Amino acid sequence: MRIVLGVAGGIAAYKAVLLLRLLREAGHEVRVVPTSAALEFVGAPTWEALSGRPARPDVFSGALEVDHVRIGREADLAIVAPATADLLARAAGGHADDLLTSTLLTLTAPVLMAPAMHTEMWQHPATAANVATLRARGIHVLDPDSGRLTGSDTGPGRLPEPEAIMAAALALVPPAARAGEPGAPAGPLGGRTVAISAGGTREPLDPVRFLGNRSSGRQGLALARAAVAAGARVRLAAANVDAGLLAGLPRGVEVRAVETTAELDRAMTAWAADADLLVMAAAVADYRPARPAAAKLKKTAGPPTIELVQNPDILAGLVAGRRPGQVIVGFAAETGDDAGSVLEHGRTKARSKGADLLAVNEVGASAGFGDVPNRVTLVDSSGRVRGEAHGSKDDVAAALLDVAAALLAPSAD
Template identity: 60%
Template structure:
């Protein structure tokens, strides 16, 4: 169990902090909520106390013998400020200590994550951007805000990401430190495929695979948190879209191919994490094929689907990095890495992320472990962890190659 300080500043998005608090406590963490006085205009202290089981104060004059303004920050394993308003970011950047939250930020030696939420004009103002740059330079993680509906009819960048996204990214920082969400993809355009294609036999049945799309979705979420402009081509992925990610839904291999070729134009990185069906029925019946009827087939002829990864490699622009995925099992012809290295050479992609899917240990699971192979012969093992943590490890391995491949 980790000790998390949840800072809440005075914005209307403070109501989401209650949901984030619940996510942290359900994950087994001990959470101390430290709101600003303004935050309590939106959510009462009783709500935070009931959900956390800990007392809530806003100033350094409460419970003086505890020396809370020092002790809370010293004992924390992680500090998350959500929402972080423009005012809070300014006070944190200038080292103010005029309430319990900013005093806690000055005494915390653990990783600190700020999750901004404000109107678009405030987020884009040079003063706010300078404050964000200052906090990042000092080692804090400042997530980019989501884009969407704000207070009233306004819409744009400045929306607080959903609590599930914040909790998942906070867990990555808690496990691997702030470098896991460094802003090394800022200004980069990333296109990722995820999920599994389905090839219809009739309106009811299809040929498919067991891919849930969770790892591809995590790659998209972490890339967005690291500053990238992300497009996720999602094949039958029944998961909510990560914040900061544009989703293009597809169903079949042909639909995925069309979407990926269109979106890959101008991308800096293309990641083929989707499990694309190798074959599809030669024909799809317009009505259900009923068992025992005259139309029941005695066999189902198959035709080969296009090799989307290979086509993306042949059509890549100069400097574009193409990352493939390989879900492998060992057999009499070789082990997982033997087959993966052969696939890397055959596909001619820059990087191949290898999953050992023996005994169903990857599909639909919350955790993963991969090996990242590169065309230069290197192999980097990303140890078992949450799929978001594995995604962070993959990006940490891939990004230096992206910089090296730039023209």
């Protein structure tokens, strides 16, 4: 593919050098477009030596080639890493005051921006508004990682690792374009249909309150990105997932927003009719109020007594209606207790659910839910461990889908 790698002026520009090498080693043609400030951190000779192409920041040096228009028109994908607060502001404002911002205005290919800046700058209302504007226009803006920043500072604002940026960016490009053969399936899930659930269901107590859980949906969204990258047609049932996170999904993912367990059940059951692979990553409420209040429950009436009824077991229902050759993967968020370890509880659940794989993950304040690393053990329906995965949500998603894809029967195609 022909990829534009935009580099803005931040200390994290050194990571873009590693990203450039990864892209080149994967066989892609990369044109680096740095800002003038970026060249204060990494010089043009480095970019040109590693890319084999000119690396200039202004629109005048390549005037004869009309680079400010041609580069964007020819690109299959654009990545901006790091995307500083200044670059985000200029892109959101539609500026064209250097080669990078001019190129961004001519692009029709997918664009991924990976922000990096100090925490206060990332959390400033102006930056938040600029990110929202870009996402509303279809630009995919990653959330930065949390960790060590310049000097002794720590917090959200760290540039994601090059491998994660590359995986997220390539997932934006349709499989046929990545393969270079129009219409040809690519990857271990090429030509397959995958239905995924993400987020956490909510059961209303009254018009204001609900019973819910801490799931952000990040693991389910990572699975959707990885499935697209593996060549699949992807459907995603998003239970109360933040719109900003959904904006980072690749083009072509069919998204259905749901709120309650019943709505999620209807969506996944309908999609199961033609799905080759079903992945139940959403955290589902086991119970719901028997009679939700029609009006807000008042504190003056005292603590209410809430009668709960059991929700349908979506995973068990999918397993019961499974078609021949269909593979079903469930998730089990567990904590250890006096009755057994996380894995012991997971094995018991795997045997009772009957799914082909159950991803057992320990959850807590620093693992599992939210923008934190994840660790899962993949257990089959007999309780046997079939694999493990740990690291970022994207790492876990890729490893899980590798195991699930191996269980699929060979395609008739």
